[in-house]
Amino acid sequence: xxxxxxxxxxxxxxxxxxxxxxxxxxxxxxxxxxxxxxxxxxxxxxxxxxxxxxxxxxxxxxxxxxxxxxxxxxxxxxxxxxxxxxxxxxxxxxxxxxxxxxxxxxxxxxxxxxxxxxxxxxxxxxxxxxxxxxxxxxxxxxxxxxxxxxxxxxxxxxxxxxxxxxxxxxxxxxxxxxxxxxxxxxxxxxxxxxxxxxxxxxxxxxxxxxxxxxxxxxxxxxxxxxxxxxxxxxxxxxxxxxxxxxxxxxxxxxxxxxxxxxxxxxxxxxxxxxxxxxxxxxxxxxxxxxxxxxxxxxxxxxxxxxxxxxxxxxxxxxxxxxxxxxxxxxxxxxxxxxxxxx
Amino acid sequence: xxxxxxxxxxxxxxxxxxxxxxxxxxxxxxxxxxxxxxxxxxxxxxxxxxxxxxxxxxxxxxxxxxxxxxxxxxxxxxxxxxxxxxxxxxxxxxxxxxxxxxxxxxxxxxxxxxxxxxxxxxxxxxxxxxxxxxxxxxxxxxxxxxxxxxxxxxxxxxxxxxxxxxxxxxxxxxxxxxxxxxxxxxxxxxxxxxxxxxxxxxxxxxxxxxxxxxxxxxxxxxxxxxxxxxxxxxxxxxxxxxxxxxxxxxxxxxxxxxxxxxxxxxxxxxxxxxxxxxxxxxxxxxxxxxxxxxxxxxxxxxxxxxxxxxxxxxxxxxxxxxxxxxxxxxxxxxxxxxxxxx
Numbered sequence: 238x239x240x241x242x243x244x245x246x247x248x249x250x251x252x253x254x255x256x257x258x259x260x261x262x263x264x265x266x267x268x269x270x271x272x273x274x275x276x277x278x279x280x281x282x283x284x285x286x287x288x289x290x291x292x293x294x295x296x297x298x299x300x301x302x303x304x305x306x307x308x309x310x311x312x313x314x315x316x317x318x319x320x321x322x323x324x325x326x327x328x329x330x331x332x333x334x335x336x337x338x339x340x341x342x343x344x345x346x347x348x349x350x351x352x353x354x355x356x357x358x359x360x361x362x363x364x365x366x367x368x369x370x371x372x373x374x375x376x377x378x379x380x381x382x383x384x385x386x387x388x389x390x391x392x393x394x395x396x397x398x399x400x401x402x403x404x405x406x407x408x409x410x411x412x413x414x415x416x417x418x419x420x421x422x423x424x425x426x427x428x429x430x431x432x433x434x435x436x437x438x439x440x441x442x443x444x445x446x447x448x449x450x451x452x453x454x455x456x457x458x459x460x461x462x463x464x465x466x467x468x469x470x471x472x473x474x475x476x477x478x479x480x481x482x483x484x485x486x487x488x489x490x491x492x493x494x495x496x497x498x499x500x501x502x503x504x505x506x507x508x509x510x511x512x513x514x515x516x517x518x519x520x521x522x523x524x525x526x527x528x529x530x531x532x533x534x535x536x537x538x539x540x541x542x543x544x545x546x547x548x549x550x551x552x553x554x555x556x557x558x559x560x561x562x563x564x565x566x567x568x569x570x571x572x573x574x575x576x577x578x579x
Numbered sequence: 580x581x582x583x584x585x586x587x588x589x590x591x592x593x594x595x596x597x598x599x600x601x602x603x604x605x606x607x608x609x610x611x612x613x614x615x616x617x618x619x620x621x622x623x624x625x626x627x628x629x630x631x632x633x634x635x636x637x638x639x640x641x642x643x644x645x646x647x648x649x650x651x652x653x654x655x656x657x658x659x660x661x662x663x664x665x666x667x668x669x670x671x672x673x674x675x676x677x678x679x680x681x682x683x684x685x686x687x688x689x690x691x692x693x694x695x696x697x698x699x700x701x702x703x704x705x706x707x708x709x710x711x712x713x714x715x716x717x718x719x720x721x722x723x724x725x726x727x728x729x730x731x732x733x734x735x736x737x738x739x740x741x742x743x744x745x746x747x748x749x750x751x752x753x754x755x756x757x758x759x760x761x762x763x764x765x766x767x768x769x770x771x772x773x774x775x776x777x778x779x780x781x782x783x784x785x786x787x788x789x790x791x792x793x794x795x796x797x798x799x800x801x802x803x804x805x806x807x808x809x810x811x812x813x814x815x816x817x818x819x820x821x822x823x824x825x826x827x828x829x830x831x832x833x834x835x836x837x838x839x840x841x842x843x844x845x846x847x848x849x850x851x852x853x854x855x856x857x858x859x860x861x862x863x864x865x866x867x868x869x870x871x872x873x874x875x876x877x878x879x880x881x882x883x884x885x886x887x888x889x890x891x892x893x894x895x896x897x898x899x900x901x902x903x904x905x906x907x908x909x910x911x912x913x914x915x916x917x918x919x920x921x
Contacts, residue, residue, distance in 0.1 A: 293631060300702035303873050328670065331697060331708040331789075355673060360642035366673040367709060447673075531645050 248273040249299050251322035252313040253282035256340055259383050264313050264338065276302040280321070284465075284475070287317050287356045289365060295325045309334040309372070315341035315388070316348035316475065320363070323354025327369035337371040340380040342392025342426075343476055346399070346433035349374045351441045351454075361531055362462045368446055378426040386512075389419065391476020393511045394457070396429060398483055399436045401504060402453045405549035407432055412507055453551050456543040457483030460566070463528035467521065480513030481569050489557075489565040490544040500548050520570035522563050529562065589650040590615040591641050593664035595624035598656040598682055601725050606655050606680065618644040622663070626807075626817070629659050629698045631707060637667045651676040651714070657683035657730070658690035658817065662705070665696025669711035679713040682722040684734025684768075685818055688741070688775035691716045693783045693796075703873055704804045710788055720768040728854075731761065733818020735853045736799070738771060740825055741778045743846060744795045747891035749774055754849055795893050798885040799825030802908070805870035809863065822855030823911050831899075831907040832886040842890050862912035864905050871904070 248268055252261055257279045268275050278298045280286045299310075310333055312322035319337050326335035337349035355366015381389065393411065400408035410432070411418070417425040437454070444451035461482030465473055473481075487504045490496035508514050529540055540562075541555045590610055594603055599621045610617050620640045622628045641652075652675055654664035661679050668677035679691035697708015723731065735753065742750035752774070753760070759767040779796070786793035803824030807815050815823075829846045832838035850856050871882055883897045884904075 289631065289635060296700060296707055300700060300706055300873070324670075328666075328697075328707050328709055330706060331695065331710055353673065355670075358638060358642060364642055364672060365638055365670050367670055368673055531642070 246274060247276060247302060247304050247308040249276045249278060249295075249302075249304055249308065249310045249322075249325075250313060251278045251280075251295065251310060251318060251325065253280055253286065253315075253318050255282040256314040256318065260313060260340060260380065264311070268311070276304060282317075284317055284357070287321050289356055289358075291321060292325055292328075292356055295321075296329060299325070299329060304329065304333065306330045306333055309336050311336045311338060313338045313340065315339065315344045319344050319348045320354050320366075321356060323352075323369050323371070324356055324366055327354050327367040332369065335369055335371045337374040339374070339376050341384055341388050342381060342430070343388065343395060344392075345376045345378075345430050346392060347395040347437065349376070350434055350437045351451075352445065361466050361528065370445070376430060378421075378423055378430060381426055382421050386419065387474065388476075390512045391474050391479075393418070394476040394480040394483065394508075394513055396433050397504075397507055397511070398454070398456050398479065399433050401483065401487075401545050401548055402456050402543070402551040403436050403440070403549060404432075405547075407436070408503075408507070408548050412510070415510060452541065452553050453543050456545065456551050457481075457486050459529055459532050459540065459542055460485040460525075460569075462532065463525045464520070466528050467524055477513060480508050480511070484508055484514065485565040485569045486542065486544050488568045489542070489561055490546065492561060492564060493544070495544060495546050495552075497547075500545070503548060504545065520566050522566050522570075525566055526559060526562060588616060589618060589644060589646050591618045591620060591637075591644075591646055591650065591652045591664075591667075592655060593620045593622075593637065593652060593660060593667065594655040595622055595628065595657075595660050597624040598660065602655060602682060602722065606653070610653065618646060624659075626659055626699070629663050631698055631700075633663060634667055634670075634698055637663075638671060641667070641671060646671065646675065648672045648675055651678050653678045653680060655680045655682065657681065657686045661686050661690045662696050662708075663698060665694075665711050665713070666698055666708055669696050669709040674711065677711055677713045679716040681716070681718050683726055683730050684723060684772070685730065685737060686734075687718045687720075687772050688734060689737040689779065691718070692776055692779045693793075694787065703808050703870065712787070718772060720763075720765055720772060723768055724763050728761065729816065730818075732854050733816050733821075735760070736818040736822040736825065736850075736855055738775050739846075739849055739853070740796070740798050740821065741775050743825065743829075743887050743890055744798050744885070744893040745778050745782070745891060746774075747889075749778070750845075750849070750890050754852070757852060794883065794895050795885050798887065798893050799823075799828050801871055801882065801884055802827040802867075802911075805867045806862070808870050809866055819855060822850050822853070826850055826856065827907040827911045828884065828886050830910045831884070831903055832888065834903060834906060835886070837886060837888050837894075839889075842887070845890060846887070862908050864908050864912075867908055868901060868904060 250265055265275050276299055278295050280291050310322055310326035312319045323335055326333050339345040339349045352368045352370035354369050355363040358364035396411055414425050440451055440454055457479045461478035464481060465478040484505060487501050491501040539555050540557055541553055542557050543551050544554055545551045592607055607617050618641055620637050622633050652664055652668035654661045665677055668675050681687040681691040694710045694712035696711050697705040700706035738753055742753060756767050782793055782796055799821045803820035806823060807820040826847060829843050833843040881897050882899055883895055884899050885893050886896055887893045
């Protein structure tokens with residue numbers, strides 16, 4: 238991949254403290270071997286680092302080393318690294334080339350494709366950001382061997398989302414191969430990643446700047462982001478929040494009568510088998526709803542939500558009533574996550 | 580202009596403390612009259628406000644008021660306001676619509692056209708930024724009546740730059756109409772602004788993201804930015820720095836033999852008549868050259884400079900020698916600015 242980029246005098250390698258220990262030296266050596274002068278920027282792992290303060294620190298380091306407009310920024314790590322490094326690449330010197338090297342399933346199947354970069358704000362996740370598409374994405378599924386199981390589960394939340402909105406066959410593939418995925422079977426992981434990237438990139442290419450159809454990728458995310466924000470980006474991982482949010486959306490779709498009971502049960506069952514429904518959050522419904530009103534996807538004061546209509550299809554609705562949102566939240570907040578059938 | 584934008588629930592009006600006093604109420608009333616809920620953000624006037632800290636403050640105010648993705652950010656003011664508000668618009672919620680309402684000649688003929696937005700950094704001007712083109716630009720030359728003369732002079736520095744790189748007739752127009760311009764003659768100002776915007780927009784449209792030809796617009800700016808940075812963005816105004824930088828470029832071109840003596844003298848004479856050469860800076864040549872090496876336009880470690888080859892044309896050179904840069908700087912640092920002929 239590195240050979241696809243014209244040789245440049247400098248290159249920034251941005252990663253977090255955990256990934257730096259595992260793959261930092263290897264990545265740095267690879268870049269140096271092909272002639273790059275590498276500027277390394279490492280920040281403390283975790284969503285709580287996705288702030289403008291850390292972005293500022295990166296500007297300082299990269300500008301001190303005189304990174305140039307053609308010097309690529311390489312993001313080595315998960316979604317947080319990609320989002321933050323991508324925002325640095327988008328805004329340093331009005332934009333420099335950006336290369337994604339995802340080391341988590343979540344980043345590989347979701348964050349690294351689509352150009353969404355940014356950081357969080359007290360008012361919500363990714364409130365500050367840009368669209369900055371990578372010029373290359375390189376994924377080595379071997380890096381998933383060092384990935385904690387919870388991170389694999391989080392990546393699967395996005396895979397399930399892709400399956401629900403576009404591809405029932407992928408939904409079945411995930412269900413059938415769950416043990417192999419957790420055993421880090423390389424062949425299965427390669428197929429899983431490639432399949433998901435195909436779905437995501439097809440949607441993104443049809444709508445690169447999220448003017449329309451791309452919104453379906455937000456299934457589970459409007460609920461999920463509000464839950465994450467309330468948890469202070471710490472108590473709840475993004476993938477867990479998306480899993481819970483997907484269940485909330487499925488619940489709401491079922492209650493509206495636009496999703497059949499069998500499909501809803503299959504969705505809940507797969508999310509539960511993956512292990513995404515094990516820690517239902519203590520939901521302050523009023524606070525979540527207030528946060529959802531501030532979501533980026535609000536238009537003319539009206540919240541837009543993505544609801545599944547079958548396994549393999551979803552639609553965008555803009556007439557969500559507060560009472561049905563509250564009911565869906567109540568369902569996922571139940572200790573048994575069984576409230577949907579009450 | 581406002582009617583060209585679809586009605587939105589909210590709109591941000593960003594301006595500085597000086598312009599807010601002069602035109603803040605009028606602008607706010609106009610926006611409210613057509614149905615916008617206006618969120619006003621005012622920051623202290625001056626280049627020293629063009630920082631990520633002020634951008635952060637704007638995020639806070641705009642997100643607190645729940646600005647949405649379709650809510651426009653309106654920049655009312657000069658180049659600093661446009662650059663800062665544009666960067667906020669580029670990065671808030673991954674980009675919201677942006678409207679420029681320039682109130683200075685400099686902003687009208689330069690900053691408001693071209694999509695360059697951003698803020699300064701200790702390492703240099705506009706080191707953090709993006710490309711975010713406005714969806715509309717509205718200029719009322721009446722606002723130039725309240726503009727201090729020095730600001731008019733600064734705007735003329737960019738007009739002279741446009742004339743040197745593209746249009747000898749504009750060069751003569753400026754020379755012939757200088758008294759009318761300083762008298763704020765509306766007809767002359769309208770012609771001046773329109774003429775310059777035509778030149779700038781033609782260059783920008785040919786190269787929206789500064790991949791090639793657009794670089795000619797940087798005539799005088801590589802020298803100028805370094806001088807400004809050394810002055811701490813305070814002692815020297817951008818237009819003054821560009822005026823001095825243009826003289827440095829002209830001097831270097833003359834010394835190389837790619838610009839004739841008559842043209843060089845005409846350039847120096849017009850810059851002097853405008854009043855741009857009255858305060859030659861105390862130039863620390865070593866420090867300026869160090870800063871120029873860190874310029875955004877450095878490629879493969881090689882500084883690229885724009886040099887005039889005639890009044891009406893310029894070229895990009897990438898083989899500048901340190902000694903000739905130093906000689907050009909020495910010339911503009913002379914108390915009489917006459918060093919070019921020594």
